[in-house]
Amino acid sequence: MSLRPGVRVCRRISEIGRAAWDACAGNPAHGGNPFVLYDFLDALEQSGSVAAETGWAPQHLAVEDAEGRLAAVAPLYLKSHSQGEYIFDHAWADAYERAGGRYYPKLLSATPFVPATGPRLLVRPDVDAGEARGLLLSGALSLAERYGVSSLHINFPTESEWRWLGAQGMAQREGQQFHWHNRGYARFDDFLAALSSGRRKTIRRERREALAGLEVHHLTGADLTEAHWDAFFGFYMDTGSRKWGRPYLNREFFSLLGERMGERVLLMLARRDGRWIAGALNLIGDEALYGRHWGCVEDVPFLHFELCYYQAIEWAIGRGLARVEAGAQGEHKIARGYLPTPVYSAHHIADPALRAPVERFLRQEIAGVEQEMEWLEEAYSPYRAS
The missing domain is CATH 3.40.630.30 (Gcn5-related N-acetyltransferase (GNAT))
Structure with missing residues (x-):
């Protein structure tokens, strides 16, 4: 299935429509995640919880196939702050602005106010995922350049997306949550x-x-x-x-x-x-x-x-x-059967003066997070040794 080279930017998800959006978001490969479905994202917009006035201006990306049908989408927002994200970059913003830079606005691909892993690059099942992902990412980076924003962030992608984004040159970040597994x-x-x-x-x-x-x-x-x-x-x-x-x-x-x-x-x-x-x-x-x-x-x-x-x-x-994901943070969950589980984000920083220290920090942080998860499970797991 060949794809058109351009990427369309939509200021409301209603410009795309439920059937077309969910043909991509409902791909069985995405695991039935409810937070990327049209009705959830549209309810955020229609209620006014997500809008330019609240610091979440929709900039959703849409890729079409050769016949003009929607082939892939990505939820995307122009952010004027870092609230409601649960992947914390406030220190980056503070450092950049103290050095004379302007961190906000920035672009973010995520589900607003939801710290849950889920697909961010949503591709129709009969479309080549690699090609479609490439168009969505290049569209997001082009939009970041056109707007002159400091950065593009993709929060809580799936592990496979995260690894692919890293291979495309985005800086990788790893954090932890506590999930119960059946x-x-x-x-x-x-x-x-x-x-x-x-x-x-x-x-x-x-x-x-x-x-x-x-x-x-x-x-x-x-x-x-x-x-x-x-x-x-x-x-x-x-x-x-x-x-x-x-x-x-x-x-x-x-x-x-x-x-x-x-x-x-x-x-x-x-x-x-x-x-x-x-x-x-x-x-x-x-x-x-x-x-x-x-x-x-x-x-x-x-x-x-x-x-x-x-x-x-x-x-x-x-x-x-298969599991219960009980939200962000909370080491007290371990004693109740919820064990450390990695969560991911990927980041593109436009200014090399900020990019270099952020990337150094992230490499050190990943090592620390993985050591902490291993230690927490070994030291505090409530499960009997098998």
Whole structure:
């Protein structure tokens, strides 16, 4: 399938349309990742959570085949800050601006506000992936040059994309998250049986204390109502205000998410005496359950662990999912069965004066990250030695 040489830039994903975008994003090779689907990205834009006014100006890239059909796409944003990314380059920005440079704006390929690995160079299944990736990357680099921006960043790509991007000359960065992996468990108790006796006892105690006097409801699809979203949005705003100062997502986004992607949503809400007191939002992929947001209005010991980690594991086991990705950071997850897992990003810095020190730093950082992941698993893994 031959491709047209040009790359089109779209200021809204709606310029591309659901069918054409998802023909690329829904490629089975992409693993059913919900965060690159049209409905998720469009809900961010339609709600106004993602817009030039919030520092996320869409610049999506589109490649067409010889017949004029969409062959490949890449989500891309012109950023005026580094918030909501979870791959931290603030030190680079500070150093460059102290030296008289201008770090912002920059270009970023990612899913806004989502620290989850997923495909970034989305190619239709019947199209040559290598050729299409090459056109998308060259289009992004050309756009960076045309705009005169400091840099192009591709955050949380798949490992295969990351290695390919490195072969194309982009600087590579490696970080870590903590994921739970399903080792063929049939029940939650099978997972517990794989742990040390001390960890089994601790988890059972935490679950008892967290759930005392509470009801937990798992809501998905048609069971989701605006009343549920109202309750959860209150939790989200409280947590977001304390963690970030200004939460990234607005109330309309959650309504659009439930309306358009309800079957991909798993909302876990805890209730005491008829009142919702806490909630955890997850999205369902073909291979993984992705934990995204949590909040509460009542401080209950261990309830965060229960809703975000244990309930997620139990639900994933029941659906035969391969893993649970519970978001960024959090070494406390190790004791709950979530082990260190690498995550990736790739970076093009236009100015050689900044590029050289960044690349030196990244080479040193990768070695340190890999050593730390190995040490954390050896020292703190809760699993019994096999």
